Amino acid sequence: MIEFSHVTKDFRGTRALDDVSFTVAPGSVTGFLGPNGAGKSTALRVLTGLSRPASGSATVLGRPYADLGCPALLVGTLLDAGALHPGRTGREVLTLGAMTLGLPRSRVDEVLDLVGLTRTESRRTAGGYSLGMRQRLGIGHALLGRPRVLVLDEPANGLDPQGIRWMRELLGDLAASGCAVLLSSHLLHEVEQVADRIVMIGRGRVLADGTLDELGRGR
Numbered sequence: 001m002i003e004f005s006h007v008t009k010d011f012r013g014t015r016a017l018d019d020v021s022f023t024v025a026p027g028s029v030t031g032f033l034g035p036n037g038a039g040k041s042t043a044l045r046v047l048t049g050l051s052r053p054a055s056g057s058a059t060v061l062g063r064p065y066a067d068l069g070c071p072a073l074l075v076g077t078l079l080d081a082g083a084l085h086p087g088r089t090g091r092e093v094l095t096l097g098a099m100t101l102g103l104p105r106s107r108v109d110e111v112l113d114l115v116g117l118t119r120t121e122s123r124r125t126a127g128g129y130s131l132g133m134r135q136r137l138g139i140g141h142a143l144l145g146r147p148r149v150l151v152l153d154e155p156a157n158g159l160d161p162q163g164i165r166w167m168r169e170l171l172g173d174l175a176a177s178g179c180a181v182l183l184s185s186h187l188l189h190e191v192e193q194v195a196d197r198i199v200m201i202g203r204g205r206v207l208a209d210g211t212l213d214e215l216g217r218g219r
């Protein structure tokens with residue numbers, strides 16, 4: 001579903017990604033774990049066509065992201081939750097997204113329920129949201145098109161323990177329905193709580209790749 005094959009990426013002298021290879025299968029919630037600067041965002045940007053690798057390839061559903069017909073209906077992305085139109089209400093953000101994808105307005109209320117934002121909260125401007133609410137809104141935006149693949153950069157950022165449990169349930173349900181989920185985090189305990197598999201990255205290289213059990217972190 002998601003495949004990185006020998007991806008290398010340089011930024012003027014800095015090797016951000018160094019021969020990165022891994023796959024995420026349908027039904028898996030894979031945590032992409034590494035400290036700040038490890039290369040996680042760069043890898044997710046390469047995957048979603050925002051950045052071009054120097055060599056190697058990253059594909060979603062067997063094709064480069066740019067070659068997917070209507071990517072947002074197939075691949076949900078949350079790359080920067082803070083960047084979601086701070087001047088608009090949560091409802092407006094989702095309604096715009098739904099309209100762009102040609103989805104009925106009713107999908108907005110379904111998504112609000114899915115991510116646990118109340119009707120009252122949805123009518124407030126997103127700029128006044130707590131970090132956790134912004135993450136919920138961003139995840140909801142990513143889920144509008146019922147994607148088969150979900151790519152989330154630091155989605156648990158700002159979530160309290162209850163929010164993390166909520167995310168585990170949501171992502172677990174999505175995986176159970178066949179979705180492939182890749183989420184990044186710099187916190188091991190976060191990844192352990194929401195993911196069933198970990199790909200660990202440091203200084204642009206994959207350091208470990210396995211299920212929580214295989215890595216000795218079974219829950």
Ligand code: ADP
Pocket residue numbers: 011012014015016034035036037038039040041042043
């Ligand atoms: P992470 O998401 O794991 O924190 P990044 O992918 O943001 O890591 O960064 C990986 C490395 O690449 C860092 O050294 C960072 O400074 C560098 N980097 C990332 N994006 C750029 C860019 N657009 N231009 C120059 N250097 C970059």
Ligand code: ADP
Pocket residue numbers: 045050051052
């Ligand atoms: P490229 O066009 O080479 O694929 P990107 O599109 O990933 O690179 O880069 C996005 C922009 O982020 C760069 O044009 C650069 O201005 C900016 N940037 C520079 N340094 C960094 C950094 N250390 N971390 C993140 N972004 C950076």
